Amino acid sequence: MRRSVSVDEDGKVRQAKRDPEGVRRDILSAAMEEFSLNGLSGGRIDEIAARTRTSKRMIYYYFGDKEGLYERVLEEAYAKVRGGESDLGLDALAPVAALTKLCRFTFDHHRANPAFIRMVMIENIHHGRHLLHSEAIRGLNRPAIEALESVLRRGQAEGVFRAGVEALELHWQISALSFFNVSNVATFSAIFGDSLFTADGQEQLSRHVAEMVLRYVLSPGHVDFIAQAAG
Incomplete structure (x- = not known):
């Protein structure tokens, strides 16, 4: 996944914010695999979220709903x-x-x-x-x-x-x-x-x-x- 890390002055590793466009591409790629195998009705948003290590809330934020994601795919x-x-x-x-x-x-x-x-x-x-x-x-x-x-x-x-x-x-x-x-x-x-x-x-x-x-x-x-x- 597209997540970079940085080290602060105290030596603590901090996670940088993920690139929004990279997240969208990852979601679309996972959704293509999920929908092409299981169809619109059988495709699971939970599975797409798990594959991209994101959340259903984030997927809906980008694509509106399940049908919106399917149409974008x-x-x-x-x-x-x-x-x-x-x-x-x-x-x-x-x-x-x-x-x-x-x-x-x-x-x-x-x-x-x-x-x-x-x-x-x-x-x-x-x-x-x-x-x-x-x-x-x-x-x-x-x-x-x-x-x-x-x-x-x-x-x-x-x-x-x-x-x-x-x-x-x-x-x-x-x-x-x-x-x-x-x-x-x-x-x-x-x-x-x-x-x-x-x-x-x-x-x-x-x-x-x-x-x-x-x-x-x-x-x-x-x-x-x-x-x-x-x-």
């Missing part, structure tokens, strides 16, 4: 994935390279962040009620579609991507392929074995998701771009 989860997308520098890449990089990032992010997937699944159980209340989340997600629209426009202007592909639908397709890989790992493995979920299997799936998306988007005569993207 959702915002942080979406901010992380959207922040990662914005760091990809897609505008500086050729359209095929940009779309490939976005597909690989989405697949690999979801794979590395199963708590995010569980939070999205839990929010769907709640019919998206907390997402609808969060203007911050809507603001975070709009740029994701705008960035994809920009990649598609550049690819279409160069004749590399076919006309008629909609950014929102393409975002859905990329998300669906990447989401299923995490959300259904337990049931899929139980039925078919776990060969797709080894390190090699996941790397192959990540490449093939990008290839599937490119095959859908590329204009006729530009399929050779897939091999270039893979290389």
Whole structure:
């Protein structure tokens, strides 16, 4: 935890005040783990307080109530994935390279962040009620579609991507392929074995998701771009 110590003139150790922003980050991190494992109704504020060595009173001071904390955790989860997308520098890449990089990032992010997937699944159980209340989340997600629209426009202007592909639908397709890989790992493995979920299997799936998306988007005569993207 973020607690520093100092020694006074009498040689007594004194605890310095904890950094408020550090406390907030610690609470959000613990709350992500708690809510992603147990849901909103099953998540316990007492457990979050214990993990962060703070108090329920302090948690409520920062976040209002349990639902306020849950909503803030959702915002942080979406901010992380959207922040990662914005760091990809897609505008500086050729359209095929940009779309490939976005597909690989989405697949690999979801794979590395199963708590995010569980939070999205839990929010769907709640019919998206907390997402609808969060203007911050809507603001975070709009740029994701705008960035994809920009990649598609550049690819279409160069004749590399076919006309008629909609950014929102393409975002859905990329998300669906990447989401299923995490959300259904337990049931899929139980039925078919776990060969797709080894390190090699996941790397192959990540490449093939990008290839599937490119095959859908590329204009006729530009399929050779897939091999270039893979290389």
